[in-house]
Amino acid sequence: MEMRKTQVRHLLKDKRFLFASFLITWAAALQGHMMWLQRQDSFKEKFGDLNTDSESQV
Template sequence: MEASKLLKEKRFWFASVLIAWAAGLQGHMMWMQRQDSFKQKFGDLNQSKDADGDLNADV
C-alpha cells in the first residue's frame, strides 16, 4: 500500500528526475575533466603544430 501511494506522488518523481539529472551532469563533468587532462598530457592531436608553426595534417 505504501509503495503504490509513493509512486502516485509528484514529489517522488520530481526528486527522482532531479537525482538522475545531477548524476548525469556529474558523469559528464568527470568525462570532460578526463578529456582535458588527456589534452594536457598528450596535446590536442587535431591542432598540433610543427616547428614552423604550421598545422600538422599527419593525423
C-alpha cells in the first residue's frame, strides 16, 4: 500500500502528467464550447435572431 502511495505522489509531481491532464481538459472544454455554439447557430436558423426581429418592429 505504501508503494502505491509513493507512485501516485511521483506521478502527480511529474510535469508531463500535469501537462497532459491540462491538455485533455482544455480539449474537452473546447469541444463542449464548440458544441454549444453549434446549438446556438441551429437555434438561430430555426427561430431567427430575436434581437433583429425586435429592432425591425420598433
